[in-house]
Amino acid sequence: MSGDTVTEIKTFDAGFVAPGPRPRRRRARTLWGCVWPKLLALGLVLLIWQVAVWTEFRPPYALASPADSFAQLWKDVGTWHFWHSVLTTMRRAVLGFLLSVAVGFVIGFAVARVRLLRAAVGSMITALQTMPSIAWFPLAILLYKLTESAIMFVVVIGAAPSIANGVIAGVDYVPPLLLKAGRNIGARGFQLYYRVIAPASLPSIVAGLKQGWAFSWRSLMAGELLVSIAGQPSLGANLNFAREFNDAPGLIATMIVILVIGLGVDTVFGFADRAIRRRWGITDA
Template sequence: MAVDTLSGLDALELAERQSEPSRLLRIWGTIWPKLAALAIALAFWQLAFVLELRPSYTLPSPAEAFTELAERAQRGELWKGIAITARRAAMGYGFSLILGVGLGLAVARVRVLRVAIGSMITALQTMPSIAWFPLAILLFGLTEQAIFFVVVLGAAPSIANGVIAGIDYVPPLFLRAGRNLGARGLKLYWYIIAPAALPSFVSGLKQGWAFSWRSLMAGELIIVGLGKTSLGGQLTLARELIDPPGVIAMMIVILLFGLVVDYFFSKADRLIRNRWGLIEQ
């Protein structure tokens, strides 16, 4: 009996060792296309600089931009800008999430509300964020509240539409089966509707983040009276000082910030598709 137990443990250990290379290969298969795309982009950038397609005082080399980025990080202003912008993004998106989910649930289940404001939500979603700033400045002045106002108006409609679409496409068979099993009220939402609507909901969250991030960047570029320590403020300051390496360095940071957040949304989306059996193992 002891021999069988030991052989079983040996087999399990061998299986774990064999799975380790395959796991590393999967990770590498995910990383190398991104690294290749980055290398190609840097190569074209360097080629454009060498061929002087644009004057060097308007298009710096990659080395100049990354040197500027390293200097900003060393001085600490980069991290301070990231902290300020991240705080604004979290506050705006968090409030948009609460408002969008609540509005989406109400519109999806109350017919009168759907008729009254259903199409208005889509109209708000399609409206460019930059168009809200004149009104925001009139209402709140050149303040952080104006940026918050535009971020919420940019993100909440997308999140609400994701909730509405998810609930609308729940198969009626699921609802009947849930009611037959005794699911009513909140239980029906928690155990039946929410899991079935989750893919569309996550898609709405991702789209809402994209709108909120663009709105926030537009706000920090336009409303510079709040100081120039945020990412958008530093980008504006670099433009005013005619500092091309600084401009491109801050654009790289803004791009990387968005990519990091998108990674987590993609991770969540993959987990959901895996749970639904939509990904081949």
Template sequence: METDRQLRALDALETTAVVRAGLARRLWSSIWPVLAAVALAIGVWELVVLSGWKPAWVLPGPGEVLPRLWHDLAEPGFWAGLGLTMRRALIGFAVAVGVGTVLGAIATRPRSLRLAVGSLITGLQTMPSIAWFPLAILLFQLSESAILFVIVLGAAPSIANGLLTGIDHTPPALLRAGRALGLRGIEWYWHLMLPAALPAFVTGLKQGWAFAWRSLMAGELLVIIGHHTSLGVRLEYARQANDSVEMLATMIVIVTIGIVIDRLFTAADHALRNRRGLIAE
């Protein structure tokens, strides 16, 4: 009996070690491409600076920018500005998710409405976010509402299109099964269409976040409210002061946030598709 317990304990330890090794390999396989891309970007950046293409005060190298970035990260004011930017991004994206989901669900039926609203959604998606700001400022002046307005208009069409794409690719057999079960109205969407469209919807959310982030950065550059030092405001103040080191340091932060959020959406999409058997591990 003692021998059997020892063997089971060894098997459990071996299984745990194998699981940890697998997790470590998957983690490394997802991290090393990002690290390689960062190293490549820094290398190319340094080579361009060494080529003398632009003066150092216009295009400083990593040796100047990275220490400034480290210094900024130690400032409480930087984190307060980052918090303001992220709060605007999350609120705007949440509103865009609600608007895009409702718009996409409404546009699925009837067919005439789908053709009309679908074309409108596509047209809105192709509209550059910066083009909405004159109207936003006219409607809401220089305010938080102007920024929120442009974020929603930038992100909601992509989210709606993601939902519409998922609904369009719902298997006909699944639709017939839903009708046979008597699903109608809200139940039709809640129990059948939305779950079936979820993979494409997550892709739409990912694209919508990208548009929301771009719209927010454009908004913070154009709509400066009071003395709040958000990321966009820091970028604009650095431009006005011809401080290219601070400008590039802030741009690195903006790009890093974009990469991190993109990886989170990619992980969620991978987990969802794997759970549904759409990809192999």
């Protein structure tokens, strides 16, 4: 065998890449690896729920079976009242969360960068975060009566401290070397925040946003249970209505909807968190 032939074979071997699994199959396996633990957990919950019904842990008017609850949910999905309730609740949730983000960002960045503000109100933010949302409703009703503003007040005051704490933590852990580098290239004032501080603190900010959403969602459900506005059906009002009329299937069906919405939003935050970690090189792509 000539030397040129050996060289050609080596070159071919060096450039040859063994075909891996098809991308579609690889994506399917990845998706299944993420889905099957959730399906298993869901199956265990349904099994425990059904066993509790079989053993008559509680009477049927208090604890409906999975079959009755999902049948009621399927029936509700086909009604305009159901979708009107979902739209009303989601409108309040989005508006309240956006207001909380605006308030939390302003307070968080101000407290993080101004020593006097941190000394004055830094600990108060944490104290507000630990305050149960339901405890704010008597004051909210006194201030705004039984109106939409009372609900928004509690949602914002329940979620904004968590978002502010996330911003403060993110700014606190920005490496001083990055700040010096930013100032050396001419970043001052808003440009320093926009170009250096905000990107560096993004993981903590996203964590604060995720926690803030959880607080705002809980506050909203408590508000809709306590404040019913005529002509504005909501998921919380549906819960209260089902409780008053001992409608266990309807009550559990509404709770399932609330849980699904919460899981959906949490999934969105999960995607954002993984994207940030991939960009920072913390996890594999």
